[in-house]
Every structure is written in C-alpha cells, then in structure tokens.
Amino acid sequence: xxxxxxxxxxxxxxxxxxxxxxxxxxxxxxxxxxxxxxxxxxxxxxxxxxxxxxxxxxxxxxxxxxxxxxxxxxxxxxxxxxxxxxxxxxxxxxxxxxxxxxxxxxxxxxxxxxxxxxxxxxxxxxxxxxxxxxxxxxxxxxxxxxxxxxxxxxxxxxxxxxxxxxxxxxxxxxxxxxxxxxxxxxxxxxxxxxxxxxxxxxxxxxxxxxxxxxxxxxxxxxxxxxxxxxxxxxxxxxxxxxxxxxxxxxxxxxxxxxxxxxxxxxxxxxxxxxxxxxxxxxxxxxxxxxxxxxxxxxxxxxxxxxxxxxxxxxxxxxxxxxxxxxxxxx
Ligand SMILES: Nc1nc2c(ncn2[C@@H]2O[C@H](COP(=O)(O)OP(=O)(O)OP(=O)(O)O)[C@@H](O)[C@H]2O)c(=O)[nH]1
Ligand SMILES: [Mg+2]
Numbered sequence: 001x002x003x004x005x006x007x008x009x010x011x012x013x014x015x016x017x018x019x020x021x022x023x024x025x026x027x028x029x030x031x032x033x034x035x036x037x038x039x040x041x042x043x044x045x046x047x048x049x050x051x052x053x054x055x056x057x058x059x060x061x062x063x064x065x066x067x068x069x070x071x072x073x074x075x076x077x078x079x080x081x082x083x084x085x086x087x088x089x090x091x092x093x094x095x096x097x098x099x100x101x102x103x104x105x106x107x108x109x110x111x112x113x114x115x116x117x118x119x120x121x122x123x124x125x126x127x128x129x130x131x132x133x134x135x136x137x138x139x140x141x142x143x144x145x146x147x148x149x150x151x152x153x154x155x156x157x158x159x160x161x162x163x164x165x166x167x168x169x170x171x172x173x174x175x176x177x178x179x180x181x182x183x184x185x186x187x188x189x190x191x192x193x194x195x196x197x198x199x200x201x202x203x204x205x206x207x208x209x210x211x212x213x214x215x216x217x218x219x220x221x222x223x224x225x226x227x228x229x230x231x232x233x234x235x236x237x238x239x240x241x242x243x244x245x246x247x248x249x250x251x252x253x254x255x256x257x258x259x260x261x262x263x264x265x266x267x268x269x270x271x272x273x274x275x276x277x278x279x280x281x282x283x284x285x286x287x288x289x290x291x292x293x294x295x296x297x298x299x300x301x302x303x304x305x306x307x308x309x310x311x312x313x314x315x316x317x318x319x320x321x322x323x324x325x326x327x328x329x330x
Contacts, residue, residue: 303324
C-alpha cells in the first residue's frame with residue numbers, strides 16, 4: 001500500500017533534515033506525525049516517528065539536567081592543545097578518551113551513551129593535551145555545540161567502528177553531514193579565503209576495534225569508499241593497539257615546544273609545569289604567558305638550552321626551542 005505522503009509532510013521532513021537543535025527536530029517530528037496519512041501503509045513509518053520523538057525528548061532531558069553547568073558554556077582551552085574526538089555511535093570515542101587519559105567515561109554497547117561533550121586531559125611526557133569526548137554524529141543528529149568545538153580544535157580524531165557492518169557507512173554519514181556545513185575536516189587545518197566562514201580542521205582517521213572479527217575486511221572497505229585521505233591510525237582503543245603511536249602523533253601535530261621558567265633566585269627551573277608555545281614562537285610571547293606585565297617590561301632573559309650556550313642573554317625576539325630553560329628579567 002503506498003504511503004501517499006502529503007506535501008506538508010514532505011516539507012516537515014525536509015525541515016527535520018536541516019534542523020540544527022533537538023528543539024527544532026522535535027517540532028518537525030511532531031509536525032510529521034500530525035501530517036502523516038493514518039492507514040496501514042504508514043504503520044511502520046508512524047512507529048519510527050514515535051521512536052524518534054521519544055529519543056529526541058530523552059536527549060533534551062539529558063541536556064537539561066546537565067545544562068546548568070554545560071549548556072552554551074565554552075569548554076575552556078587547557079594544556080598544550082585541543083583535540084576533539086568525533087564519529088558515529090559506538091565508534092569507541094569514550095573508550096579512547098578513557099584509554100588515553102585517566103578520566104572515567106561511560107562506555108556502553110548502545111548508541112548515544114555520551115550526550116554532552118566532555119573534556120579530559122591526556123598526558124604526553126611532562127605536558128597535558130586536552131581531549132574532548134563528544135556525542136555521536138549521525139545522518140539525523142549532530143549536537144549543535146560540535147561545530148564550534150571542531151572549528152576551535154587543533155586536531156579532530158575521526159573514529160570508525162570496525163566491529164559493525166554499519167561502521168563505514170556511519171563514518172561516511174559524519175563526513176556527509178559536515179560537508180553540508182561550513183565546518184569540515186581535512187588533512188591540514190585552513191580557512192577557505194574564497195568562501196568566508198568555511199573552516200577546515202586537521203583530522204586523523206582512527207579506525208577502531210581492529211581486534212574484532214572481520215575488522216580487516218571492513219578496513220579495506222573503508223579505504224575503498226572514503227574519498228578523503230587523512231593520516232590514519234588503526235587502533236584498538238580497548239586493547240591499546242597502536243595507542244602510543246597515536247598519542248605521540250597527537251602531540252606532534254600540535255607543533256609546540258616546551259619551555260621551563262626559572263626564577264633568577266632559584267637554582268632549578270619549575271620542571272613540573274612547562275609552558276607550551278607554537279614552534280617558532282618568541283621569548284616575548286612566552287613572557288606574556290608567564291605574566292602580561294612582561295610584555296611591556298621584559299628587559300632580557302637568560303636561556304639554557306640546546307641552541308645556545310648556558311645562560312646566554314637574549315632579547316624578546318629570540319625564537320624558543322624545545323626544553324629551553326628561561327630566566328626572565330624586567
Ligand atoms: N572489541 C572492541 N570493542 C570496543 C573497542 N573500543 C570500544 N569498544 C566497545 O564499543 C562499544 C562502544 O564504545 P564507546 O566508547 O561507548 O563508544 P562511543 O563512540 O563513545 O559511543 P557513543 O557515546 O554512543 O557515541 C562499547 O561496548 C565498548 O566496549 C575496541 O577497541 N575493541
Ligand atoms: Mg561515548
């Protein structure tokens with residue numbers, strides 16, 4: 001029996017696809033349910049709509065219960081850089097976050113376990129990198145805060161579920177979803193100057209669950225179907241396979257150097273908390289991070305490091321090297 005969907009229904013469905021918040025989605029779904037012709041031929045569709053409505057309501061409730069702390073609130077940048085972990089449902093985003101940090105994350109074999117983006121700190125040698133675990137992106141749903149998080153991130157990790165036959169398609173759905181927006185993934189970060197607002201975030205592909213049966217076949221399929229070429233780390237977030245390579249590559253992608261500050265009166269620098277600064281950054285930039293007064297009052301610094309003789313006196317334009325020890329004078 002044909003469904004004979006009305007124009008009003010189709011219009012609501014079109015709007016549903018473009019909805020950018022759960023509230024909008026709910027309004028569209030309710031309109032669709034109201035407009036759908038009620039007969040045997042649409043039973044299945046009606047049931048599907050009702051299920052979607054209850055899912056969106058749950059999402060909204062989850063958002064509300066945590067809203068006082070998180071809704072509309074920017075996650076403050078911390079550490080040497082920010083990495084956003086994205087992907088379809090069940091890809092293992094929370095498992096990877098838990099494995100690379102010591103943060104407890106809720107990990108479960110059903111979709112939409114994670115409902116709110118959550119930061120956690122990943123150690124690399126003596127520095128920390130901020131990872132952000134996120135809710136899944138699907139053809140029908142994307143947490144509206146994700147656009148900003150992806151644009152602001154130094155790196156995105158796009159995870160693929162190799163345990164499930166739908167995993168490759170779900171990854172494609174993430175890319176399709178983003179390709180309809182001005183927030184996109186690429187091999188390197190850049191802003192498209194010809195198209196204002198179009199922003200590309202450097203991305204690593206992380207096909208996950210390589211330990212699962214038939215994961216290799218799905219990986220081959222992924223390579224055949226994925227049009228974009230990202231740097232790839234095939235991992236098992238649960239078993240730890242390739243995670244140390246990924247951890248190192250994440251840090252390297254940030255392209256920062258570490259600098260230890262030393263008080264003139266102290267014998268040793270503060271080795272506990274290095275400052276990190278983009279490679280090529282100068283002493284003056286670093287001094288400004290220590291205290292903004294230094295921006296105007298810095299006279300000189302003494303530096304101990306691989307590129308200079310111990311205690312060499314340098315000016316604000318000195319380009320810092322990894323592991324430099326710096327003694328600021330004003
Ligand atoms: N075999 C195997 N299972 C994994 C691996 N990583 C995660 N899983 C399992 O996959 C399921 C989903 O993991 P999660 O980390 O919750 O996935 P997620 O991407 O955060 O899911 P959502 O929050 O719903 O988007 C869980 O049952 C995990 O135990 C892995 O490396 N190998
Ligand atoms: Mg999760």
